[in-house]
Amino acid sequence: MAKIGIVGSTGRMGEHLIKNILENEALELSVLHVFGELTRDVPSDVLVTNSMKAVLENCDVVIDFSAPEATQELCEEALKNPTPLVIATTGFTAHQQNLLKEASKEMPVLYASNMSAGIALLKQLVEQVAATLEDFDIEIVEQHHRHKVDAPSGTALTLGEFAAKGRGLDLDAVRVSGRDGQIGARSKDEIAVMALRGGDIVGRHTVGFYNDGEFLELNHTATSRETFSKGAIRAATWLVNQKSGLYSINDCLGI
Ligand SMILES: NC(=O)C1=CN([C@@H]2O[C@H](COP(=O)(O)OP(=O)(O)OC[C@H]3O[C@@H](n4cnc5c(N)ncnc54)[C@H](OP(=O)(O)O)[C@@H]3O)[C@@H](O)[C@H]2O)C=CC1
């Protein structure tokens, strides 16, 4: 039975993870990392700690839905005590992304900006459509709840990367993150990635392909955070049996 540790246990996603792991008899919730205070009850055999070292020493695999600084601390500590890591946090700097790659040389690391099966497939469709409908303008819109702190979402950036890949482009070179004022006409290759925030939207992503006379929009809407939490748990049970390397959710799903 895999012993699971959670980083970000007091957050919105942490709450679902704790519930989903405790209700699954094939899993053991062994340790929770808390940054502030844990206000919910957990079984007495679950270790609650503010030490990343203690998290790594007390589980077979870590699931991280937290904040970039917390993931950074987790990876730095994991380099001293290699442990399979499922990383779901978004909003990383280039340095933090490199740290994930460094860690994956010493342990299995699965990173997914979105743990849903729908987005795993959508990435592939986006790359295919971008390559096939080569004259169409590509624009991406994401919508999330009012509490989300990073923008655009990690998923929107991932979808943008797949769209750019389909065109043989680098997203960093063609991404537009805002339009306001006399901006001039749209250039052929640019890909806008725009964010809307409000209410309790769990996560909605639309990738649009626009041409004269027609357009195609591919949309994914997450209606429950359990989609992400159950996706991450599935990834964790898969990852404990893998060798060191950087994996995506598609590797876990076999698609
Ligand atoms: N890949 C995916 O499928 C998904 C990814 N996410 C991503 O997961 C992350 C968390 O989302 P969500 O649960 O909504 O966010 P919350 O803000 O609700 O939770 C964040 C958690 O991280 C903890 N935390 C914040 N800063 C630190 C720190 N410096 N050190 C240690 N712990 C820290 C918080 O502790 P405290 O409560 O004490 O502040 C809290 O437990 C986000 O990056 C989000 O984008 C979300 C959903 C799906």
Ligand SMILES: O=C(O)C1=N[C@H](C(=O)O)C[C@H](O)C1
């Ligand atoms: O913060 C969230 O809530 C979500 N974050 C992820 C992201 O940034 O892509 C995934 C999901 O859309 C929900």
